[in-house]
Amino acid sequence: LRVAVLVSGSGSNLQVLIDAVQAGTLPVEIVGVISNRDDAYAITRAKDASIPVAVLSHAASGKRMGIKTFETHASAQIATWQPDLIVLAGFMRVLSAEFIDNMSAPMINLHPSLLPAYKGLVTHQRVIQAGERQHGCSIHVVTAELDAGAVLTQALLEINPKDTADSLQTRVQTLEHQLLPWTILLISKGVLSLNNEQLSNQKPTY
Ligand code: GRF
Numbered sequence: 001l002r003v004a005v006l007v008s009g010s011g012s013n014l015q016v017l018i019d020a021v022q023a024g025t026l027p028v029e030i031v032g033v034i035s036n037r038d039d040a041y042a043i044t045r046a047k048d049a050s051i052p053v054a055v056l057s058h059a060a061s062g063k064r065m066g067i068k069t070f071e072t073h074a075s076a077q078i079a080t081w082q083p084d085l086i087v088l089a090g091f092m093r094v095l096s097a098e099f100i101d102n103m104s105a106p107m108i109n110l111h112p113s114l115l116p117a118y119k120g121l122v123t124h125q126r127v128i129q130a131g132e133r134q135h136g137c138s139i140h141v142v143t144a145e146l147d148a149g150a151v152l153t154q155a156l157l158e159i160n161p162k163d164t165a166d167s168l169q170t171r172v173q174t175l176e177h178q179l180l181p182w183t184i185l186l187i188s189k190g191v192l193s194l195n196n197e198q199l200s201n202q203k204p205t206y
Helices: 012-023 041-048 067-081 097-102 123-129 165-188 197-201
Strands: 002-007 029-035 053-055 085-088 107-111 134-141 151-158
Touching (some): 002 012, 002 067, 012 165, 029 041, 029 067, 041 053, 053 067, 067 097, 107 165
Parallel strands (some): 002 029, 002 085, 085 107
Antiparallel strands (some): 107 134
């Protein structure tokens, strides 16, 4: 399975994938990484692992690339890598419906909540404020509607009375680092199928 990874930040999830591939526990090839930020530590992680990395952060003028420009460059780059799977791992830009629909490989996203609850940003803080007792992370198929595609896998934790948004972030990240390689392993083994029309067209029923 050829896997392309899109990142925006520290890339700790990318690192667990790199480590699992190198350890021989995840039989996939990470064919390339795209970062939409030039200061993402994920870039260093990819380079250290000799993975091709494209930084699509700034136009020649020094201004932030518009989403259309980003998508044009990202599509062309992804096409050269010919991935079987595209993984958004801490990728923080919203992609257009056109870009998503035109991808030649299925795309999955890692989201820090138990979807369909808490789509969008600052999930940990909202979960604390709402007095929830459980939290976690989800991996879902990317569709045009934000964080709303079919949920593939989830990992769950019980919230302690002493938890804060910060502690939840740390605890959820630990879960993410297990859920992401595990989910990609299930996809690579064909246990989880993404080439299923019903799955990619599934509309949320909640
Ligand atoms: C993850 O917690 C993810 O859920 C969130 O951004 C973080 C990315 O972390 N959307 P990293 O870049 O993989 O370290």
